Amino acid sequence: MNRRQFLCAAGAGAIHAGCGRQREKSPVAILKAASYSAGLAGQLRRGAELLNLEAKGKRVLLKPNLVEFDSSTAINTHVSLIAAAVELFRHLGAAQIRIGEGPGHRRDTLYLAEEAGYRKEVERFDSLFVDLNRDDVSAAGPFGDTAQIYLPHAALEADLVVSLAKMKTHHWACATLSMKNYFGLVPGAVYGWPKNHLHQIGIDRSIAELHRLFPRSFAIVDGVVGMEGNGPIQGTPKAAGVVVMGADLVAVDATCCRIMGIDPRHLGYLKLSAGRGNLDADRIEQRGEPIGSVHTPFALLDQFKDYRLT
Amino acid sequence: MTAPLETRLDFLRRAQNADGGWGYFPHKQSWMEPSAYAMLALHADPAAKPAWERAWTWMRGLQLPDGSWAAAAAVREPHWTTALAVILHVTAKVHDQAFVRGVEWLLGVAGKENGLLFRVVQKLRPGIVELDSSVKAWPWRLGGSSWIEPTAHALVALKRSAAAAGQARVRERVAQGERMILDRKCIDGGWNYGNRKVLGHDLPSYPETTALALYGLQGSRDAGLSSPLETARRMWSQTRSPLAKAWLAIALRGHAVAVPEAETTAGDDILLAALEVIAATGALS
Numbered sequence: 001m002n003r004r005q006f007l008c009a010a011g012a013g014a015i016h017a018g019c020g021r022q023r024e025k026s027p028v029a030i031l032k033a034a035s036y037s038a039g040l041a042g043q044l045r046r047g048a049e050l051l052n053l054e055a056k057g058k059r060v061l062l063k064p065n066l067v068e069f070d071s072s073t074a075i076n077t078h079v080s081l082i083a084a085a086v087e088l089f090r091h092l093g094a095a096q097i098r099i100g101e102g103p104g105h106r107r108d109t110l111y112l113a114e115e116a117g118y119r120k121e122v123e124r125f126d127s128l129f130v131d132l133n134r135d136d137v138s139a140a141g142p143f144g145d146t147a148q149i150y151l152p153h154a155a156l157e158a159d160l161v162v163s164l165a166k167m168k169t170h171h172w173a174c175a176t177l178s179m180k181n182y183f184g185l186v187p188g189a190v191y192g193w194p195k196n197h198l199h200q201i202g203i204d205r206s207i208a209e210l211h212r213l214f215p216r217s218f219a220i221v222d223g224v225v226g227m228e229g230n231g232p233i234q235g236t237p238k239a240a241g242v243v244v245m246g247a248d249l250v251a252v253d254a255t256c257c258r259i260m261g262i263d264p265r266h267l268g269y270l271k272l273s274a275g276r277g278n279l280d281a282d283r284i285e286q287r288g289e290p291i292g293s294v295h296t297p298f299a300l301l302d303q304f305k306d307y308r309l310t
Numbered sequence: 311m312t313a314p315l316e317t318r319l320d321f322l323r324r325a326q327n328a329d330g331g332w333g334y335f336p337h338k339q340s341w342m343e344p345s346a347y348a349m350l351a352l353h354a355d356p357a358a359k360p361a362w363e364r365a366w367t368w369m370r371g372l373q374l375p376d377g378s379w380a381a382a383a384a385v386r387e388p389h390w391t392t393a394l395a396v397i398l399h400v401t402a403k404v405h406d407q408a409f410v411r412g413v414e415w416l417l418g419v420a421g422k423e424n425g426l427l428f429r430v431v432q433k434l435r436p437g438i439v440e441l442d443s444s445v446k447a448w449p450w451r452l453g454g455s456s457w458i459e460p461t462a463h464a465l466v467a468l469k470r471s472a473a474a475a476g477q478a479r480v481r482e483r484v485a486q487g488e489r490m491i492l493d494r495k496c497i498d499g500g501w502n503y504g505n506r507k508v509l510g511h512d513l514p515s516y517p518e519t520t521a522l523a524l525y526g527l528q529g530s531r532d533a534g535l536s537s538p539l540e541t542a543r544r545m546w547s548q549t550r551s552p553l554a555k556a557w558l559a560i561a562l563r564g565h566a567v568a569v570p571e572a573e574t575t576a577g578d579d580i581l582l583a584a585l586e587v588i589a590a591t592g593a594l595s
Contacts, residue, residue, distance in 0.1 A: 108518065111553065136384075189343065190389075191450060192454070196454040197454065234511055
């Protein structure tokens with residue numbers, strides 16, 4: 001897909017969202033995963049089957065959440081989930097699989113990937129990997145009040161962007177899940193480290209705008225061990241024992257919030273994106289495990305105490 | 311010249327794009343940042359003179375009407391890499407109108423934390439981010455807040471330009487920029503991208519940004535750098551980040567602290583290869 005086709009597709013998504021017709025229910029798969037040690041690939045395959053996921057012939061960009069590395073905590077998408085996702089999309093017949101990330105704080109992306117075990121444990125990682133902070137870019141948009149945003153070709157050219165997110169609380173946005181993970185698509189070579197531009201536009205609005213620009217997305221959220229409290233970096237590991245999957249990122253993130261004991265209707269970026277996805281529980285078709293069986297309240301910072309699901 | 315150094319220089323010579331610039335990786339779009347460092351790495355290499363001249367022409371074509379430089383031909387908007395263009399002009403001893411306009415642009419830019427809106431919010435909620443909003447420093451892009459890395463590069467550019475651009479005009483901005491860096495030092499003795507405390511929580515430093523902070527403080531009369539330099543030396547011996555190691559070596563050399571040449575790990579990373587050459591040769595010291 002070229003840039004013109006990409007923009008048309010993004011625009012078509014917006015038109016569809018604004019047509020007033022009630023959208024179909026969004027299927028979201030919840031899969032139990034007690035640990036990273038075994039069975040993760042099988043669980044992802046089961047999730048793909050539950051959701052009728054198709055990727056045959058597609059160029060797939062896997063976008064993990066690789067932020068900083070600290071061996072004592074759970075900041076990043078676990079390498080086992082990435083390896084399992086590579087295996088899944090190979091199984092589904094993807095024409096091309098790439099792994100791309102553009103960390104917002106640290107410049108040495110490959111070093112972070114090394115520390116997080118990605119280079120060692122994902123087969124042929126270096127040949128699959130694109131540093132999205134330093135890829136070729138083109139303008140897309142509009143974005144917020146600005147006419148355009150520069151985005152990496154690896155993302156613009158993908159037929160399917162897969163958000164391999166981490167289930168974490170976030171000190172600005174309350175929760176960082178599949179949609180917030182798209183901050184890593186924005187190139188540091190243009191916007192710097194951190195990507196201050198996104199914060200200037202507003203975190204919620206930037207998340208919603210990135211979601212609008214990538215309508216061909218799929219989410220796989222790593223909640224096997226997430227993070228609670230002062231996330232997304234300085235929080236505490238929290239085992240939720242779950243992987244959440246779906247093509248509607250709003251519905252996936254809303255489901256993750258409900259698992260974490262957060263009312264998703266309070267999150268600014270989900271409210272802004274509700275026209276492009278299903279936020280309400282009665283518009284989401286839960287497949288796999290019911291939310292109640294994996295409900296794991298995450299500790300929230302004081303400023304989000306009113307966001308608690310009651 | 312050591313064999314690893316020659317290998318890196320050869321890689322840089324071969325990786326130049328047809329337009330005269332360098333991408334972050336071979337055969338990719340030319341960007342100002344890797345091009346500037348490749349040029350600095352090759353500047354003293356007689357065999358690279360034709361490459362330098364092609365790069366110079368390409369780099370000069372990226373200057374924008376306001377005196378700033380664009381990050382790349384595909385991204386034609388004012389960018390922090392203007393500081394690198396100014397450093398290249400000083401290195402080439404070219405102090406023409408393009409250089410003067412670049413320096414003027416740097417002197418006219420400041421982070422938005424100096425603005426009224428930020429200062430009002432900081433007054434009302436001082437715990438969000440702890441920083442001294444009265445000092446002027448440099449953002450990545452126009453309209454952004456100031457951060458350690460663009461500030462460090464602007465400081466080096468202005469310090470090197472002072473003789474040609476007028477000492478008095480530059481001195482005040484350099485003093486403020488140095489104050490900003492010292493104000494943003496983390497509790498652990500180093501620097502991160504530029505926030506020492508957010509929402510009441512101390513943030514940790516990183517080796518590469520600690521290096522860049524010290525790089526920006528080269529020649530500073532501040533007497534309190536012995537502890538940060540010791541922190542940087544410890545980081546250099548411990549970090550496994552090749553980029554951090556290269557920047558730490560450059561920064562420590564700039565403060566007359568010798569470190570051994572690191573083994574090359576650049577692979578096809580042009581920016582890293584150039585920084586490793588500069589770290590080994592002292593081209594930025």
